[in-house]
Structure formats: C-alpha cells, structure tokens
Amino acid sequence: MLITNTSAITGVTHSREIPVTDEQYLDWENGRPIQYAMPHLSPDDREFIKTGITPEEWDAFWGENQ
Numbered sequence: 001m002l003i004t005n006t007s008a009i010t011g012v013t014h015s016r017e018i019p020v021t022d023e024q025y026l027d028w029e030n031g032r033p034i035q036y037a038m039p040h041l042s043p044d045d046r047e048f049i050k051t052g053i054t055p056e057e058w059d060a061f062w063g064e065n066q
Contacts, residue, residue, distance in 0.1 A: 001025065005052030009061055014054055018045050025049075 001022070004015040020038050028037035034046050044055045 003049060005048060007052040007054065007057055009051075009053055010057055012057075014048075014052065016045070016048055016054070018049065020049075 001018060001020050002015055003018050006013045024038050028034050047053055
C-alpha cells in the first residue's frame with residue numbers, strides 16, 4: 001500500500017510503499033496497537049505510519065546510534 005504522511009519533525013510530506021493490507025491499516029486506525037495490527041513491519045515502517053518520519057530524517061535528527 002502506498003502510504004503518504006507528513007513528517008512530525010520536518011513537516012515534509014513523503015510517500016512510501018509499505019506491505020500492509022487495507023484491513024491491517026484500518027485495524028490500526030481503529031485503535032489496535034500498530035505492533036499487533038502489523039507485526040511483520042520493521043520499526044522504520046511502523047514509525048513512518050505513525051509519525052511520517054523517514055529513517056533518513058530519524059538519523060539526521062537523532063543520529064544513527066540513538
């Protein structure tokens with residue numbers, strides 16, 4: 001699914017192709033914790049869905065080792 005979100009730290013809008021179904025996405029939107037609605041996703045993909053922050057922004061803002 002192509003997901004578009006605006007970064008909570010930069011305000012830039014990004015789109016990413018993330019392997020989730022409509023049902024999984026709706027499950028999360030309806031209040032199920034993302035790690036249960038989409039357990040197969042990487043932490044980077046879950047972060048993007050929740051906050052719009054890309055891995056590159058995360059590394060630039062907080063550093064790779066944090």
